[in-house]
Amino acid sequence: MRKVAFVGATKGMGRALSRRMAERGDQLYLLGRDADELAKAAADLGVRAGGAVPGVGMLDLEDPSGFSAALDGADEALGQFDTVVITAAMFATQDELEADAEFALRLLRVNFAHTVALCEDARKRLLSRGGGTLCVFSSVAGDRGRKPVAIYGASKAGLSHYLESLDHKFRADGLVTVCVKPGFVKTAATAHLSPPPFAGEPDLVAATVLAAIDAGTPMVYAPGIWRLVMLAIKHMPRVVMRKVGF
Amino acid sequence: MTTRTTKREGVIEAWGRVSRPAIEVLGEDPEAITQGTPLSRGLGRAYGDSALPASVGGVVTNTTFADRLIAFDEETGILHAEAGLSLREIFRVFLPRSYYVPVTPGTSFVTLGGMVAADVHGKGHHSAGTFGQHVTGLKMRVADDAVVWCSPQENSELFWATIGGMGLTGHILEVQVRLRKLTSPWIHAASERLPDIHAMVRRLHETATQWPMSVGWVDCTARGSKLGRGLLDVGRWADPSEAPAEPPRQKPRIPLPDAFPRWLINPVTVRMFNWLWYWKHWQLRREGVVHPESFFYPLDMLAHWNRAYGRGGTFTQYQCVLPKDRPDAPAEFLRLLQRLGGHSFLMVIKDCGPQGLGMLSFPMEGVSLTVDLRIGRRTQGIVDALNAFVIEQRGRIYLAKDMLTRPADYAAMDPRLEQFLAVRKRLDPELRFRSAQSVRLFGDPAPESK
Numbered sequence: 166m167r168k169v170a171f172v173g174a175t176k177g178m179g180r181a182l183s184r185r186m187a188e189r190g191d192q193l194y195l196l197g198r199d200a201d202e203l204a205k206a207a208a209d210l211g212v213r214a215g216g217a218v219p220g221v222g223m224l225d226l227e228d229p230s231g232f233s234a235a236l237d238g239a240d241e242a243l244g245q246f247d248t249v250v251i252t253a254a255m256f257a258t259q260d261e262l263e264a265d266a267e268f269a270l271r272l273l274r275v276n277f278a279h280t281v282a283l284c285e286d287a288r289k290r291l292l293s294r295g296g297g298t299l300c301v302f303s304s305v306a307g308d309r310g311r312k313p314v315a316i317y318g319a320s321k322a323g324l325s326h327y328l329e330s331l332d333h334k335f336r337a338d339g340l341v342t343v344c345v346k347p348g349f350v351k352t353a354a355t356a357h358l359s360p361p362p363f364a365g366e367p368d369l370v371a372a373t374v375l376a377a378i379d380a381g382t383p384m385v386y387a388p389g390i391w392r393l394v395m396l397a398i399k400h401m402p403r404v405v406m407r408k409v410g411f
Numbered sequence: 412m413t414t415r416t417t418k419r420e421g422v423i424e425a426w427g428r429v430s431r432p433a434i435e436v437l438g439e440d441p442e443a444i445t446q447g448t449p450l451s452r453g454l455g456r457a458y459g460d461s462a463l464p465a466s467v468g469g470v471v472t473n474t475t476f477a478d479r480l481i482a483f484d485e486e487t488g489i490l491h492a493e494a495g496l497s498l499r500e501i502f503r504v505f506l507p508r509s510y511y512v513p514v515t516p517g518t519s520f521v522t523l524g525g526m527v528a529a530d531v532h533g534k535g536h537h538s539a540g541t542f543g544q545h546v547t548g549l550k551m552r553v554a555d556d557a558v559v560w561c562s563p564q565e566n567s568e569l570f571w572a573t574i575g576g577m578g579l580t581g582h583i584l585e586v587q588v589r590l591r592k593l594t595s596p597w598i599h600a601a602s603e604r605l606p607d608i609h610a611m612v613r614r615l616h617e618t619a620t621q622w623p624m625s626v627g628w629v630d631c632t633a634r635g636s637k638l639g640r641g642l643l644d645v646g647r648w649a650d651p652s653e654a655p656a657e658p659p660r661q662k663p664r665i666p667l668p669d670a671f672p673r674w675l676i677n678p679v680t681v682r683m684f685n686w687l688w689y690w691k692h693w694q695l696r697r698e699g700v701v702h703p704e705s706f707f708y709p710l711d712m713l714a715h716w717n718r719a720y721g722r723g724g725t726f727t728q729y730q731c732v733l734p735k736d737r738p739d740a741p742a743e744f745l746r747l748l749q750r751l752g753g754h755s756f757l758m759v760i761k762d763c764g765p766q767g768l769g770m771l772s773f774p775m776e777g778v779s780l781t782v783d784l785r786i787g788r789r790t791q792g793i794v795d796a797l798n799a800f801v802i803e804q805r806g807r808i809y810l811a812k813d814m815l816t817r818p819a820d821y822a823a824m825d826p827r828l829e830q831f832l833a834v835r836k837r838l839d840p841e842l843r844f845r846s847a848q849s850v851r852l853f854g855d856p857a858p859e860s861k
Binding site: 212 | 415421
């Protein structure tokens with residue numbers, strides 16, 4: 166049974182993963198920026214767990230000044246968490262980001278700088294108590310520079326890079342870092358886009374990620390087929406990448 | 412900002428693969444996605460046009476991401492959840508705890524809201540009635556966009572018009588339904604092979620007293636003395652003493668590719684399939700404990716089984732109920748179907764108990780018959796002829812399956828329609844809530860196509 170500080174359980178893949186965790190008896194403290202949504206998520210997870218979740222607290226990835234207090238709250242409610250899961254992030258298409266520079270900057274801050282800051286705080290806490298698991302959702306979009314994900318992909322590339330380094334640096338000290346790279350997953354946030362081949366379901370992603378958390382896999386593609394898809398894309402020559410649209 | 416809704420433009424498809432361009436409004440907040448929209452749609456298992464927009468390119472709310480559990484009371488068994496929650500998820504979460512819906516249709520890929528709107532029934536109609544009879548309350552968005560609560564006690568007219576009302580009374584946002592405490596999460600099933608339709612109807616009635624659930628599969632290609640031969644499946648929830656200790660696990664699904672030719676389902680293959688299906692059950696009788704998914708949802712193991720009708724192939728399911736006082740009606744229906752040249756992969760026969768309180772609820776005391784028909788040049792004629800027979804027998808058809816019935820025929824079948832339409836007019840004077848089906852069958856004006 167894990168004691169989990171969970172950032173992003175209200176929506177999409179976070180919703181699916183937190184459900185699996187609650188159902189099997191993990192203790193969850195939910196962090197997010199909308200009190201009403203957090204209460205609804207807590208009710209849903211409480212029914213699944215067969216008992217109330219340990220608590221909810223406010224955390225806004227746009228406001229790093231609140232991170233420390235938020236993790237204090239989680240520590241207090243759980244009696245020191247041993248696992249941190251971060252599924253929350255911003256997503257937008259390249260067209261949307263190119264059209265709005267301010268929005269693009271916000272996305273870069275939230276997905277990269279602020280998420281790294283939150284991970285740093287969580288990492289220090291976990292290491293101070295002998296280790297634990299830090300599971301963070303990055304994206305396949307960070308694996309290779311591509312036309313449709315220039316900005317979003319850059320934010321995720323930076324995050325993946327950081328998470329890989331954490332794994333190299335602190336695994337021996339007991340910190341297990343799990344970098345999740347979801348491919349296209351059919352959630353409410355992506356419902357307006359036409360799904361590419363190999364698009365995944367949130368439930369399947371959740372099952373894959375949960376197995377990776379338990380096994381301590383440093384990097385996991387979900388669904389697993391994306392490992393092969395990205396392998397091919399990473400090895401495509403530059404001239405090809407300039408021609409194709411993906 | 413956090414209650415973001417998403418719009419998806421595309422073509423939406425009914426289970427019978429009839430389709431229509433539409434704009435779907437999706438999201439995780441049931442109140443946000445239903446503001447100002449004219450119809451809700453769940454997992455799209457209605458065969459015909461019930462969940463297609465009233466006009467080409469029209470707007471439909473898709474509820475499938477709004478799927479939260481809200482509360483569950485172990486004492487009363489009452490589950491409160493958002494309407495987009497799927498039955499498959501209820502199966503996954505509650506069956507291991509020995510709770511389940513008292514009434515389930517033949518697929519778990521339906522949402523709570525869809526189950527209410529179609530007032531679904533199952534193998535246990537003779538013992539448990541329809542789904543709506545176990546619903547204790549609904550949160551709805553009604554015509555003036557207000558959000559109201561209704562139940563058998565409160566706003567009861569809205570409640571009973573919504574049970575089986577095909578989504579035409581408003582958006583169902585949340586559902587409260589009483590789950591059943593099970594003796595175990597496994598099924599004790601028995602099946603027998605029966606030589607003809609008379610034996611089938613007789614055994615359906617005989618077994619109804621001892622078995623809470625039953626369903627018959629009929630070989631609709633057999634003729635003469637073998638007319639209506641088939642298999643009868645009966646079941647009950649198993650006793651703890653006979654059930655395996657572990658709860659059943661949900662089975663993986665095999666996806667069917669959309670690559671079948673349209674001629675795959677033809678009179679010859681249908682005859683072969685029915686013959687195999689019948690003789691696969693070579694014993695006269697089998698009995699034992701089975702997985703609840705195999706018992707309730709045999710077709711769920713094939714994802715997209717409707718693709719068997721081939722690329723671009725469309726089909727309709729014709730389901731009618733024939734009243735109990737006409738014991739020969741099922742045999743006559745079969746002969747008529749054969750004369751008309753309608754061939755169906757399988758025909759399903761069920762025993763129905765008394766009619767429920769839902770104003771347009773399908774079942775009535777008698778026998779329900781279901782056939783799948785490929786849509787072709789002659790299908791309209793077949794449906795018209797079957798409908799004429801059903802009207803003569805004082806039976807009726809199931810709206811959740813229907814695609815081809817004519818308005819006058821439906822009006823002749825269901826004397827309750829006038830009352831339903833009057834109530835709907837009171838609840839929604841401007842007919843905000845409409846579907847392709849309500850335009851076709853109830854004469855709603857079709858909005859301008861975009």
